Amino acid sequence: MDILIKIIQFFLCFTILIGIHELGHFLMARVFKIRVEKFYIFFDIGFSLFKFRRGHTEYGMGWLPLGGYCKIAGMIDESMDKEYQKQEVQPWEFRAKPAWQRFLVMIAGVVMNLLLAVAIYIGICYTWGSTYLSNEDVKWGYNFNEAGHRLGFEDGDRIVTVDGQRIDKYVDILNALIITDADRKVVVERNGQTMELTLPFDELIAVRQNKEYDDLLVPRQPFVIDSVVSPSVAMLQPGDEIVGIDKMAGVEYPAYRQYIQSHAGDSVVLHVLRGGVTLPAFSVPVSDEGTLGVLCKAYPLRTQQYTFWQAIPAGFHKAGEVLSSYWQQLKMIVQPKTKMYEELGGFIAIGSIFPSSWNWEVFWLTTAFISIILAVMNIIPIPGLDGGHAIFTFWEMITGRKVSDKVLEGAQYVGLVILLILLLYANGNDIYRFFIK
Numbered sequence: 368m369d370i371l372i373k374i375i376q377f378f379l380c381f382t383i384l385i386g387i388h389e390l391g392h393f394l395m396a397r398v399f400k401i402r403v404e405k406f407y408i409f410f411d412i413g414f415s416l417f418k419f420r421r422g423h424t425e426y427g428m429g430w431l432p433l434g435g436y437c438k439i440a441g442m443i444d445e446s447m448d449k450e451y452q453k454q455e456v457q458p459w460e461f462r463a464k465p466a467w468q469r470f471l472v473m474i475a476g477v478v479m480n481l482l483l484a485v486a487i488y489i490g491i492c493y494t495w496g497s498t499y500l501s502n503e504d505v506k507w508g509y510n511f512n513e514a515g516h517r518l519g520f521e522d523g524d525r526i527v528t529v530d531g532q533r534i535d536k537y538v539d540i541l542n543a544l545i546i547t548d549a550d551r552k553v554v555v556e557r558n559g560q561t562m563e564l565t566l567p568f569d570e571l572i573a574v575r576q577n578k579e580y581d582d583l584l585v586p587r588q589p590f591v592i593d594s595v596v597s598p599s600v601a602m603l604q605p606g607d608e609i610v611g612i613d614k615m616a617g618v619e620y621p622a623y624r625q626y627i628q629s630h631a632g633d634s635v636v637l638h639v640l641r642g643g644v645t646l647p648a649f650s651v652p653v654s655d656e657g658t659l660g661v662l663c664k665a666y667p668l669r670t671q672q673y674t675f676w677q678a679i680p681a682g683f684h685k686a687g688e689v690l691s692s693y694w695q696q697l698k699m700i701v702q703p704k705t706k707m708y709e710e711l712g713g714f715i716a717i718g719s720i721f722p723s724s725w726n727w728e729v730f731w732l733t734t735a736f737i738s739i740i741l742a743v744m745n746i747i748p749i750p751g752l753d754g755g756h757a758i759f760t761f762w763e764m765i766t767g768r769k770v771s772d773k774v775l776e777g778a779q780y781v782g783l784v785i786l787l788i789l790l791l792y793a794n795g796n797d798i799y800r801f802f803i804k
Contacts, residue, residue: 369723385435391479405438480742487735489682514579597660611638628657
C-alpha cells in the first residue's frame with residue numbers, strides 16, 4: 368500500500384508538471400497564431416491511451432511517462448517530422464514567425480514551471496504557513512553520529528556559522544555541510560566557547576557517498592521538566608533535569624521515556640539536578656500507563672502565518688531560495704572532484720522522495736521542488752531541450768542569421784543521444800543502488 372501511494376503521487380505530480388509545461392508552449396504558440404498539431408501528456412510511441420481532436424490540434428495522453436510534447440507546426444523538435452520542409456511556408460507555421468516570437472514560444476514551458484512553483488509556494492504559505500525548528504533555539508546543542516565525530520564535532524556542539532554564514536533553519540544545516548566543492552569552515556560553540564572546525568572536502572564526499580548523513584546531527588533533548596501534572600511527583604519542579612533513573616544515566620529523554628514505560632505500575636529512583644545541584648535520590652511511582660506525571664521541555668517550533676497578500680512575496684522568496692540552491696547543486700554535479708554525478712538518480716530516486724502516506728502539504732512541496740528541477744533542466748542548452756532550441760534562436764536574434772534546418776536536425780539527433788545517455792545513466796544508478804549496492 369505504501370508503494371502504491373508513492374506511485375500515485377509520482378504520476379499525479381508528473382501529470383501536473385508536464386501538462387503545465389506543455390501548456391506554456393501551447394498558449395504562447397496560440398498567442399502568436401502558430402498552429403499546434405499535437406498536445407500530449409506522456410509519449411504516445413505506437414499508440415495513445417486516449418485522444419481527441421479539436422480544431423487543428425490533436426489532444427491526448429500517451430503510455431510512456433517519460434515526458435510530454437507539444438508538436439508545433441513548422442518546428443524541428445523531438446518528433447523529427449520533416450514533411451513540412453517539402454511544403455511552402457505557411458503564415459501559421461513556427462518557422463514563419465520572427466525570432467523573438469519563436470524564442471518566447473521555446474522558453475514558455477520553463478516559465479510556466481517556475482510560475483507553477485511560485486504559485487504552489489504561495490498556496491503553501493497561505494494555507495499552512497511556515498513551521499520550523501530554528502538553529503538558534505537548539506540551546507542544548509546537537510548529538511552527532513560516528514561520521515560527525517570523525518569530522519571533528521563533539522556531542523553538545525552548537526552550530527554558529529558554516530563558511531561564515533548563519534543558518535536559521537535546522538533542516539538546512541545538513542545540506543550546508545555536505546553539498547560543497549571545498550573544505551567547510553564551521554564555527555561551533557563548545558562548553559561556552561567558540562571554536563572553528565575545518566571539515567575536509569574528501570571526508571564530506573565520503574559522508575555523502577556512504578549515506579552517513581542520516582542522523583549526522585540531531586538536536587539533544589535532555590530530560591528537563593517543563594511542568595508537573597501529577598501530585599505523586601509534587602517534589603519535582605519545572606526546570607529540574609532528570610540525569611538518571613535507577614542505574615540508568617548519561618542518556619537523553621527518549622531513552623528515559625522508554626525505560627519508564629517498561630516499568631509501568633512500578634516505581635523508579637530518580638537522580639535530579641536542580642539549579643546545578645544534585646538532589647538526594649528519591650523514589651517515585653510510575654503510572655499504569657507508563658508515565659511519571661511530568662511533561663518534558665521540548666524545543667519550541669517557530670511558526671510564521673501569512674495573510675494572502677503576505678503569502679505572495681513569501682512564495683516568490685521561497686521559490687528563489689530553492690532555485691538558487693538547486694542551481695548550485697547542479698553546478699557541482701558537473702565538477703568531477705565533487706563526485707556528485709555518481710549520485711544522479713532517475714525515476715526510482717524521484718519516486719522515493721514522496722512520502723509513503725498521503726500528506727497534501729508534503730505533496731505540494733515536493734511538486735514545487737520538482738517543477739523547479741524541470742525548469743532548470745529544460746533551460747540547459749542541450750539540443751532537444753527547450754534551452755537547446757532557445758540558444759539557436761537567441762543566436763539568430765543577435766546575428767540576424769538563421770541556423771540552417773540541416774544543422775538543427777543534426778543538433779536534434781545529438782541532443783537526443785545525450786539525453787538518452789543521461790537517462791540510462793541516472794536510472795542505471797537507481798537500479799545499481801536498489802538491487803546491488
